[in-house]
Amino acid sequence: MQCAVISNRPLTEGFFHLSLAPEEPMGAITPGQFVMIRCCDFTDPLLRRPMSVADFEPDGSRFGLIVQTAGRGTGMLSHLVEGDRLDVIGPFGQGYNVPQEAKSVMIVAGGTGVAPFMTLAPTLAAGGKNVHVLLGxxxxxxxxxxERFLHAGAQVHVATEDGSKGFDGLVTELMGKQLDHMDEPPDLALACGPAGMMRAVATLAEHSNIPCQVSLENSMACGFGACLGCVAHVRGEERYVTVCRKGPVFDSREVEI
Amino acid sequence: MDISVDFSGIKLKNPVVGASGTFGYGLTYEKFFDLSLIGGFCTKGLSLQSRAGNPIPRICETPSGMLNAIGLQNVGLDKFTSKKMPKLRKIDTAVIANFFGETVEEYTELAAKLDAIDGVHGLEMNISCPNVEKGGAAFGTDIKTTEAVVKACRSVVKNKPLIVKLSPNVTDISEFARVCEASGADGLSVINTLVGMVIDITKRKPVLANGAGGLSGPAIRPVAVRMVWQCYKAVKIPIFGIGGIASARDVVEFIMAGATAVQVGTMNFVSPGIIPQLAEELPELLRRLGADSVTELVGAAHRD
Structure with missing residues (x-):
């Protein structure tokens, strides 16, 4: 599927936001689903890059990606300008599933892990849920x-590793403190970020008996279940599940992060 | 233009086939195109029992290619027969069952069972998987065991063409091609992946949990073309050319090297619609090259 680049906006150092308009309808998107992006028309770099859909229009006429320049592929994407075209397939996978009865939700995001919550957090807040967003x-x-999360009506808590803003330390340490101080623990925790962060979030949530959903980022060749490269190990079983089809969002108790 | 080919009795409506391990059991690709548009496909390697596969990480990108060590994860013969075959029988395309065992007995048991399945058009023996401890390449890199396992399977496969998928990780592939032909193989698939490794220099260890993996993609194409060339010189049975095919030009290159048909592997991951696309582009390219059929170009690069 070809998408037209509507804008390429620099965010902070090394991060940018791509806004894309699919040339044919893309179908409904659930926050947490991902698309596979082809970085160039030739064969090096070869594989598509999986990227979580960030902000999007409900009808799929436009969607955004938050990209971190990490290597040659994302470096090529960083040079895209309005009017360029990009080859995208998707959306794929299972997104976050927030049950109606969950009244308070704690979101923990690190780096580009904010992407799936850009639409989800405002939706949850608008639906009357008490939303805490912890940003690392x-x-x-x-x-x-x-700003976006504040504007959406979420309670935003910031952690920086150098202490230059908010809590001085890791976002997972901040999460531990938050859980200690809350009168009632949240009904649900949602995490997206580096594997180490999600592992720590899952451990904290499990200790407090809070259901937790994590979005895995395993290396992926195809994104649609053919390569079997992206699998995650099912906890306590000699079995793997495809991250691209059964995930990328899993209940943290289901898989090894 | 008629671009159909006959591969040892397997009727392919066009010479572009999905390669084993990149095409699931075919059905994965139904959301991208009508499977009846393609020549056929080779299933994920089947074993008697299902297999969980290797630990992760299993894949790693490389220059114009990728390494994989999936470890032959598959649903097993029974589930393939009961869950996949009823759907595949309804699709007008050639289904080639790729299979492997850890012993000669397992190979022959599977070969006999697959030979009896209605709707399977051909069998492709995998004696060349580089990513498992037992079976796979342990058979395909030794000339004596290759001979033994191909003969054993030949003796039980009565109904369907028996194709052997060769390992490139040998000194002289034509020697293996000759032994397969002499042992009764009806065709060859050339090549499986080349063994490779990538090291994470910050962790000071290989990226893949398995250590080594199989290299595939456009990076290996010249190696594969040359090996098809060697095999074509060595045997009379038809050859599937495999290795980094990404365009109609690449299809023709393999055919001119001696392939009767080709299999597309890694590029399916990048462009899931690539096989019907290549089949559609092929007639125009053949015309430009002054050819009226695929068959007349098979081995064309060998002629004076």
């Missing part, structure tokens, strides 16, 4: 989307 970044200058 290396420094104040690396924080993403704080």
């Amino acid at each position: 970044a290396r420094t104040k200058g690396h924080l993403l989307m704080e």
Whole structure:
């Protein structure tokens, strides 16, 4: 599927936001689903890059991606300008599933992990849920989307590793403190970010008996269930599940992160 | 233009086939195109019992290619027969069952069972998977065991063409091609992946949990073309050319090297619609090259 680049907006150092308009209808999107992006028309880099859909229009006429320049593929994407075209397939996978009865939701995001919550957090807040968003970044200058979450009516808590803003330390340490101080624990925790962060979030949530959903980022060749490269190990079983089809969002108790 | 080919009795409506391990059991690709548009496909390698596969990470991107060590994860013969075959029988395309065992007995048991399944058009023996401890390449990189396992399977496969998928990780592939032909193989698939490795220099260890993996994609194409060339010189049975095919030009290159048909592997991951696309582009390219059929170009690069 070809998409037209509507805009390419720099965010903080090393991050940018791509806004894309599919040339044919893309279908409904659930926050947490991902698309596979082809970075170039030739064969190096070869594989598509999986990226979580960030903000999007309900009818799928436009969607955004938050990209971190990490290598040659994402470097090529960083140079896209309005009017360029991009080859995209998707959306794929299972997104976050927030049950009606969950009244308070704690979101923990690190780096580009803010992406799936850009639409989800405002939707949950608008639906009357009590939404806490915990954002982790290396420094104040690396924080993403704080304004957007504040504007959406979420309670935003920031942690920076150098202490330049908010809590001085890891976002997972901040989460531990938040859980200690809350009168009632949240009904649900949602996490997206580096594997180490999600592992720590899952451990904290499980200790407090809070159901937790994580979005796995395993290396992926195809994104649609053919390569079997992206699998996750099912906890306590000699079995793997495809992250691209059964995930990327899993209940944290289901798989090894 | 008629671009159909006959591969040892398997009627392919066009010479572009999905390669084993990149095409699931076919059905994965139904959301991208009508499977009846393609020549056929080779299933994920089947074993008697289902297999969980290797630990992760299993894949890693490389220059114009990728490494994989999936470890032959598959649903097993019974589930393939009961869950996949009823759907596949309804689709007008050639289904080639790729299979492997850990012993000669397992190979022959599977071969006999697959030979009896209605709707399976051909069998492709995998004696060349580089990513499992037992079976796979342990058979395909030794000339004596290759001979033994191909003969054993030949003796039980009565109904369907028996194709052997060769390992490129040998000194002289034509020697293996000759032994397969002499042992009764009806065709060859050339090549499986090349063994490779990528090291994570920050962790000071290989990226893949398995250590080594199989290299595939456009990076290996010249190696594969040359091996098809060697096999074509060595045997009379038809050859599937496999290795990094990404365009109609690449299809023709393999055919001129001696392939009767080709299999597309890694590029399915990048462009899931690539096989019907290549089949559609092929007639125009053949015309430009002054050819009226695929068959007349098979081995064309060998002629004076």
